[in-house]
Structure formats: structure tokens, C-alpha cells
Amino acid sequence: LPSTPRRVPTMPVVGVLLWATLLTLGWRAAHAKxxxxxxxxxxxxxxxxxATGTAHFFNFLLxxxxxxxxxxxxxxxxMYVGSKDYVLSLDLHDINREPLIIHWPASQQRIEECILSGKNSNGECGNFIRLIQPWNRTHLYVCGTGAYNPICAFVNRGRKAQDYIFYLEPDKLESGKGKCSYDPKVDTVSALINEELYAGVYIDFxxxxxxxxxxxxxxTAMRTDQYNSRWLNDPAFVRTQLIPDSSERNDDKLYFFFREKSADSPLSPGVYSRIGRxxxxxxxxxxxxVNxxxxxxxxxxVCSxxxxxGIETHFDELQDVFIQQTQDTKNPVIYAVFSASGSVFKGSAVCVYSMADIRMVFNGPFAHKEGPNYQWMPYTGKMPYPRPGTCPGGTFTPSMKSTKDYPDEVIxxxxxxxxxxxxxxxxxxQPLVVRTNVNYRFTTVAVDQVDAADGRYEVLFLGTDRGTVQKVIVLPRDDMETEELMLEEIEVFKVPAPIKTMTISSKRQQLYVSSAVGVTHLALHRCDVYGxxxxxxxxxxxxxxxxxxxxCTRYSASSKRRSRRQxxxxxxxxxxxxxYNSN
Structure with a gap:
């Protein structure tokens, strides 16, 4: 079967139907392993x-x-964007319409000190903005790498978008240590909850x-146990998200998604993907x-x-996570992109996880090792009370108001x-989407829920390290099999560069994408391009x-049913x- 043309020319009725049948059969055959x-x-x-007029490219030459x-x-x-030395506030309808821009470079003295310490091989001695969190109705909390000396500040953005206020509060600069990494090549993840900042971060030069x-x-300021490789072993943080466990606020847990080096034997994978909480x-x-x-x-x-x-092929390196909220805030759906970058096997995959499965693992046995040369086993000894990992003052520990009240054996x-x-x-x-033997890998994922004539679909938007976005749906077939359809593959930047971040607005039917070279937003659909x-x-x-x-136009549930075909x-x-087969 020849490859699908970019745009399909129209043809006589018989030709259309024959071609349609062949293409449908061809697509099914293409879903081989x-x-x-x-x-x-x-x-x-x-x-x-x-040329389609469905995309806007941020074109201010900073x-x-x-x-x-x-x-x-x-x-x-x-939409708030951080880049090297700049904080941008962009209009979600059109990112080129009156952007508000703060220039926030590191001081000349700090840049010179950074260069003297030998850190500027790729221009890292700048202020790379890595954290923007809403502080209150009028202010944002913003942090940057500060030329290897992290720095944070409050930004006044006004009460309403129409105010067009956007400036740094000059007298409120703070140290960014423990909030933002020193090195721009190392990602920081953060969540600002009740005026407290939680961050997955490297805290030293x-x-x-x-x-x-x-x-x-x-x-009190809190952290993970220092230099304890059992807790964190050279991690790369990917995402953090507050997910409530119950209606009791004291049970609330913050989840961290990261990958880290394996501390196990040389035969195990070099990297493990983790969910922590x-x-x-x-x-x-x-x-x-203490603290x-x-x-x-x-x-x-696991994504394999x-x-x-019976041997599983593992995708071990977590790259991105998308949290699909549902009507039940306790049970969002977790979409995760993984890659495998071994010398033998290269590829990437998307796996989907349920909170029920995640909680079942956290409520299950703890891993235990008798000594460094022993195998991991489930812990079978006496379990201290309250069960380790339980929150104080919650459903199971209403009388214990603080973890400081927990017995020493629990700690x-x-x-x-x-x-x-x-x-x-x-x-x-098994994964939802898999790519092997291709010259790219997935870097980001965003998901939209779409109501169509024959039901609701999850549409996946997958960014790649080639600067393209793939729009994919996965349809259920018989016997647990699925059929994947790639609807579009789009180059979103003039200069191809790996896609770094991606966010979706169902409300505005737009996808927002960023890379090293810029920011773009594009409509979620271009129906007329199909033919x-x-x-x-x-x-x-x-x-x-x-x-x-x-x-061929945007499907609407309210439009006239008689002429609508999907x-x-x-x-x-x-x-x-x-x-309808002729024009």
C-alpha cells in the first residue's frame, strides 16, 4: 500500500469507495506489532x-x-512562560497580542562570578526562569537559576487581565535555594499550596x-533525608501533583513523578521510573x-x-506526565511518556495508570533487604502503628495531630x-502507544476529551524530540486489542527542536507548545485539511x-443531525x- 498522501484529491464515486475500502484495510494491516x-x-x-491559519508563533525577537x-x-x-532572562505573560487567544514582558537577567557581577567558576560552556550563566506559581489574586511567585545562584521574586500581575500590569516587586527578592535548581539543565518541579512551596530540586552548586x-x-522547612540513596538516588524530577485521598483534608498527599539511578546490582536497569508521595x-x-x-x-x-x-521489554526513562482530571478529584487518570535509550533497544511509549492501582501498591508490602548482597523481599515482620506513610489527623489517625507524635519505631x-x-x-x-525503530522519541504528552457522534474519545497530543506533534487516538478492538490511529503529524517550529513543555486548553480548543527556540499555539483541529x-x-x-x-468541519452535537456524517x-x-460522494 502506498503511503497516505498529504491531502487527498477528490475522485469519482466508484474510485472513492474502492480507495476507501483499500485504505481502511490497509490501516488495519498496518496495526501489526x-x-x-x-x-x-x-x-x-x-x-x-x-498556511492553514490555525497557528500562532510567538514572534517577538528577544x-x-x-x-x-x-x-x-x-x-x-x-499563559506564563519562563525563558533565559525573561518572564512572559501571553494572551491565550493570541500569544502575539500585547504580550507583557519582564526582562530579569542576573547581575553582571554574578554572571562574571559564574563564568569564573567554569560554568558557562553553553551559556548557562543566565537567569533561566524555572518556576512560576500563583501566590494570590494579584501576585505570582517566580524563581530562576540566577547564573548558578537561584533567586525568587514576587510579580504583580494586577487583579484583572485588562489591567495590563506586569512587573517585578523590586524590594521582595529572595534566595531561591531549595526552590529552584542552580543548573538550567536540571529540571525543577514545584507546587505552591497554602503559601508553602513544595519543590523537587537540587539544592547545591x-x-x-x-x-x-x-x-x-x-x-517548618522540610526535606528528604540528605545523601540517602535509598530515598533519592540522583533523581530527575518530572512532575508533582496534589491528589486528595479522601474528603478528609488531613489525608491529602502530594505525588512526585521522577526517574532515578538504580542502586541495585549491575544487572538491573540503570534507571528506574518512580512515583513518590x-x-x-x-x-x-x-x-x-527531625525536619x-x-x-x-x-x-x-513500570511501562513495558x-x-x-514472557520477557518484558521495558521503557525505563520517564519523560513527562499528564494528569487527566475526572469528576472525582480523588481519581484522576495518569498518562506518562517513557523512553528506552539502551544500546540495543530504542523507542518510546505512553502508559496509563489508575489511582486505584497506585494506592493499592502504597497500601501493599514494603520492600526489605537483609543486606547489600541480598534480594529485595516483601517485609513480613511486625508492622509498627500507625502504618508508615499514614498522615496525622486523618481518617486512620484522628487522635494523632502531628507526625512528631508518632512512635520512634514508625519513624x-x-x-x-x-x-x-x-x-x-x-x-x-501494557502501553497505550508504542514507537520502536523510529528516528525520534516522545518528550511530552497532553490529552483532550472529545465528544463525537459515537462516544467520547481521548485524543493524545505527543511532542517529539524532532519538534513535531503527533495527534493520536487509540480505539478498542476485540480481545483487549487496540487500534492506534495517527491523525496528524505537524512541524510546530520553523527550526526543529525537542518539544519541552505542552499544555492544552479544551475551553479554547488550543494546544500550547514550547521548545528551546520559541512558543507556538495551534488549534486542536484542522478539519478542512483532510479533503x-x-x-x-x-x-x-x-x-x-x-x-x-x-x-469537513468541527463536529458539534447540537448541529443538524440529518446532514452530519462521522x-x-x-x-x-x-x-x-x-x-455525498461527489463534491
Whole structure:
């Protein structure tokens, strides 16, 4: 079967139907187990994307690089972006419409000191903005690397977007130590909750002391146990998210997604992906683990393809996480992108996890090792009370108001047993999307829920290290099998660069993307690009698009039912397009 053309020319009725049948059969055949084969229905170069008029490219020529979308505020209609020496406030409707820009470089003296310390091989001696969090209704809290001397400040953004206020409060500069990493190549993750900043961060100039830190606010400053490789072993932090456990606020837990070096034998993988968690109201221990987390636990996140011989092929390096909120705030769906970068096997995958499975692992046995040369085993000894990892004042410990009230044996157990014995496996114990034997890998993921004529679909937007975005849906088939459709593959930047951050606005039907070279936003759909005939539109199988009687346009549940044609599940134009096959 020849590769799918970029745009499908119209043809006589018989030709359309024959071609449609072949293409449908061809797509099914393409869903073989060589995961590299996924042909996009539409492929757009940067130039072609521009010509559709559905994208905006941030075109203010700042002497900057390394753009990160750090906060999206739908109430203010603004998106906040950090880059080298700049903080940007951009309009969500059009990022070029009156952007508000703060220039915030490190001082000349600090830059010179940084260069003298030998750190400027790739221009790292700048102020790379890595943290933007909402402080209150009028202010943001912003931190940057400060030329290897992290610095934080409050930014006044006004009460309403129409105020067009955006400036740094000059008298409120603070040290960023424990809030933002020194090295711009090392990612920081953060959450500002009740005026307290929780951050996964490296807190020293040399980049050897990684910690999950709590600073600011009324509670004492807290961190993970220092230089304890059982807790954190050279981690790379990816995401953090508050996910409540119950209606009882004292049970609230903050989850951290990261990858870290394996401390096990040389035969094990070099890297493990992890999900860790802490209780928000953790005060540390009374005489042991003072000012250290006493509820920190972690588990392995597995994303693997089961082989015919029973041997699993693992994607071990977590790259990005997207949290899909549901009506139940306690049970969001976790989408995660992984890569495998071994010498033998290269590829990437998307795995999906449920909170029920994650909680089951955290409620299960702890991993225990008798000595350095022993195997990991489930801990079978006497379990101290309250169970390690339980939050104080919560559902199970209403009488204990602080972790300082916990018995010493609970705290000592925590210090020695931060790891759970069981790993968290994805839904159906297999990835949703897999790519192997391709010359790119996934770097980011964002998911939109779309209502179509035949049901609700999750549409995945997957950023790559080639600067493209793939738009993918995965359809259920018989016997637990699935069928993947790549609807679009789009070059989103003029100069290809790995996609660093991505966020979605269902409200505005826009996808916002950043890389080292800039920021772009594009519509979630370009229905007219699929072609000018009903069969083209139907074969696209894009849940956003339907044939409205005269063109391929955005599907709307309220539009006239009689002329609307859409078939995401089967893409059958013979049934759908009777009477519409010629233009």
C-alpha cells in the first residue's frame, strides 16, 4: 500500500469507495506489532501549518532561549512562560497580542562570578526562569537559576487581565535555594499550596544534593533525608501533583513523578521510573528524622511490552506526565511518556495508570533487604502503628495531630523502608502507544476529551524530540486489542527542536507548545485539511471533525443531525457518505 498522501484529491464515486475500502484495510494491516509503523492521515510541514491559519508563533525577537510554559491561567486568559532572562505573560487567544514582558537577567557581577567558576560552556550563566506559581489574586511567585545562584521574586500581575500590569516587586527578592535548581539543565518541579512551596530540586552548586523540599509558610522547612540513596538516588524530577485521598483534608498527599539511578546490582536497569508521595501535613520526626519527611514513600512505575517468550521489554526513562482530571478529584487518570535509550533497544511509549492501582501498591508490602548482597523481599515482620506513610489527623489517625507524635519505631521504619515491594503497572498491563525503530522519541504528552457522534474519545497530543506533534487516538478492538490511529503529524517550529513543555486548553480548543527556540499555539483541529469530499472526512476518523453536508468541519452535537456524517470507530464512508460522494 502506498503511503497516505498529504491531502487527498477528490475522485469519482466508484474510485472513492474502492480507495476507501483499500485504505481502511490497509490501516488495519498496518496495526501489526512493529510499533514503528504509524502513518499519519495528514502530515504538515511548518510552512503548510502556517498556511492553514490555525497557528500562532510567538514572534517577538528577544535575545532568549529555553522557553517553558510554566503556568496557564484560564481565569485571567493568560499563559506564563519562563525563558533565559525573561518572564512572559501571553494572551491565550493570541500569544502575539500585547504580550507583557519582564526582562530579569542576573547581575553582571554574578554572571562574571559564574563564568569564573567554569560554568558557562553553553551559556548557562543566565537567569533561566524555572518556576512560576500563583501566590494570590494579584501576585505570582517566580524563581530562576540566577547564573548558578537561584533567586525568587514576587510579580504583580494586577487583579484583572485588562489591567495590563506586569512587573517585578523590586524590594521582595529572595534566595531561591531549595526552590529552584542552580543548573538550567536540571529540571525543577514545584507546587505552591497554602503559601508553602513544595519543590523537587537540587539544592547545591555542584548538583549532588537532590531533595523534595518544603519552604515558606507557617510549617517548618522540610526535606528528604540528605545523601540517602535509598530515598533519592540522583533523581530527575518530572512532575508533582496534589491528589486528595479522601474528603478528609488531613489525608491529602502530594505525588512526585521522577526517574532515578538504580542502586541495585549491575544487572538491573540503570534507571528506574518512580512515583513518590508525602503527606502535606508532615512535620517530621520528634528525635529521629527531625525536619525530614516522615511519610515519604516511593514505588516503581513500570511501562513495558510483554513479549511472546514472557520477557518484558521495558521503557525505563520517564519523560513527562499528564494528569487527566475526572469528576472525582480523588481519581484522576495518569498518562506518562517513557523512553528506552539502551544500546540495543530504542523507542518510546505512553502508559496509563489508575489511582486505584497506585494506592493499592502504597497500601501493599514494603520492600526489605537483609543486606547489600541480598534480594529485595516483601517485609513480613511486625508492622509498627500507625502504618508508615499514614498522615496525622486523618481518617486512620484522628487522635494523632502531628507526625512528631508518632512512635520512634514508625519513624525508624520509614527511614529504612521508603520503597514499596510491588511496582505500579499500567492499565491492561501494557502501553497505550508504542514507537520502536523510529528516528525520534516522545518528550511530552497532553490529552483532550472529545465528544463525537459515537462516544467520547481521548485524543493524545505527543511532542517529539524532532519538534513535531503527533495527534493520536487509540480505539478498542476485540480481545483487549487496540487500534492506534495517527491523525496528524505537524512541524510546530520553523527550526526543529525537542518539544519541552505542552499544555492544552479544551475551553479554547488550543494546544500550547514550547521548545528551546520559541512558543507556538495551534488549534486542536484542522478539519478542512483532510479533503473536500465526504469520504475524505469520514476516513480521517478524527473525533473533532464531521461532514456537515458540504464540508469537513468541527463536529458539534447540537448541529443538524440529518446532514452530519462521522464514523470514528469504523471510518466507513460507504455507509456514511451515500449521496455525498461527489463534491
Amino acid at each position: 512493529d510499533h514503528g509503523f504509524a502513518t499519519p492521515r495528514v502530515q504538515l510541514s511548518f510552512k503548510e501549518l502556517k 535575545n532568549s532561549s529555553d522557553y517553558r510554559i510554566l503556568l496557564k491561567d484560564e481565569d485571567h486568559d493568560r 555542584m548538583g549532588t544534593d537532590a531533595a523534595i523540599f518544603r519552604t515558606m509558610g507557617k510549617q 508525602i503527606c502535606l501535613n508532615d512535620d517530621g520526626g520528634h528525635c529521629c528524622l 525530614k519527611w516522615s511519610t515519604f514513600l516511593k514505588a516503581r512505575l 511490552v510483554p513479549g511472546p517468550d 525508624n521504619f520509614m527511614r529504612a523502608h521508603p520503597l514499596m515491594y510491588h511496582a505500579v503497572y499500567p492499565t491492561h498491563r 473536500e469530499a465526504c469520504a475524505d472526512c469520514c476516513l480521517a476518523r478524527d473525533p473533532y471533525c464531521a461532514w456537515d453536508g458540504s464540508a 464514523d470514528v470507530r469504523h471510518g466507513n464512508p460507504i455507509r456514511q457518505c451515500r449521496g
